[in-house]
Amino acid sequence: MSAEVVSSGCAGAEGARSTLLSEVPLFAGLSEGDQAVIAQHLDVVQVPASQRVFNRGDPGGALFIVAEGEVEIFVEDTTGQRIVLETAGPGSYFGELSLLDGQPRSAHAMATRDTRLLRVDRADLTKLFQVHPASAMDLLTVMGRRLRETDRLLDSRPQRTPNQEAEDRVTSVQRAADLLAAFAGSIPFLLLHLVWFAVWVSINLGFLPVEAFDPFPFGLLTMVVSLEAIFLSCFVLISQNRQAAKDRIRSEVEYEANIRAGLEVTQLHCKMDRLYEQAMARLAALERAAVSAPQTPGTGASARPPAGTYGAAP
Numbered sequence: 057m058s059a060e061v062v063s064s065g066c067a068g069a070e071g072a073r074s075t076l077l078s079e080v081p082l083f084a085g086l087s088e089g090d091q092a093v094i095a096q097h098l099d100v101v102q103v104p105a106s107q108r109v110f111n112r113g114d115p116g117g118a119l120f121i122v123a124e125g126e127v128e129i130f131v132e133d134t135t136g137q138r139i140v141l142e143t144a145g146p147g148s149y150f151g152e153l154s155l156l157d158g159q160p161r162s163a164h165a166m167a168t169r170d171t172r173l174l175r176v177d178r179a180d181l182t183k184l185f186q187v188h189p190a191s192a193m194d195l196l197t198v199m200g201r202r203l204r205e206t207d208r209l210l211d212s213r214p215q216r217t218p219n220q221e222a223e224d225r226v227t228s229v230q231r232a233a234d235l236l237a238a239f240a241g242s243i244p245f246l247l248l249h250l251v252w253f254a255v256w257v258s259i260n261l262g263f264l265p266v267e268a269f270d271p272f273p274f275g276l277l278t279m280v281v282s283l284e285a286i287f288l289s290c291f292v293l294i295s296q297n298r299q300a301a302k303d304r305i306r307s308e309v310e311y312e313a314n315i316r317a318g319l320e321v322t323q324l325h326c327k328m329d330r331l332y333e334q335a336m337a338r339l340a341a342l343e344r345a346a347v348s349a350p351q352t353p354g355t356g357a358s359a360r361p362p363a364g365t366y367g368a369a370p
Contacts (some may be wrong), residue, residue: 058177105171108167115161116154119155125167126168127168
């Protein structure tokens, strides 16, 4: 288990909790007596450094107040990169969203160093709202601030595809190269040159009633075609370089998709491992309880009826 619940009923511990509650804006409006009553029902949770308090998707039924240490609230994007939403220090609280709507946790919480937390469940929060209704506004204020921070982080991240970003950096020469390369590889380009060569040869061989300007062996035609081939090859190479850049972008997107799939599988394995550990811990607790429970008379091996008594008449 990443977190250990330590309940303490001594007066000193309750006094320390009451002092901490008076420093939290959510409980600051309560009287000392009400703070002491709520402090009696709070559980103390010890979390070692680098251990998670909860994970995204875990069931949520409590919020946590940081008494000592520091807790980092974060989410992970599709590539596994950590996006820190907030760092909760002493006096701060987190996990209120799942407590209010009963939905699974929407983010991860991890202790950056040895941390002591106070856990507030729904019953404690209900009592707080009954005693001090204005504290609900403090809770909504914190939720609104975190929602705005999340929106800011989402707005600051790129919303366009890599291909769209690459198209914005294309120059006019590169666009012209793409158009010429696309036209040079089409059927209309081939038919146009067939017609051009046929008319050129027919004129200069005297098949048409037009004065010849490039007699056989058609030197001018050879020079024009050579220049056209040189320029077309340059434009085709430029277009191929752009296509290679697009292929690299496509490979990066596919790589990110593979990383995303791998992360999903890893998270599934982690959840299964946690469920297995919890099931084994509960099974071990049940076995210890069964061994330590006293046996009642008549349930042991001596309670078995003697041989030959089965089916006997009463």
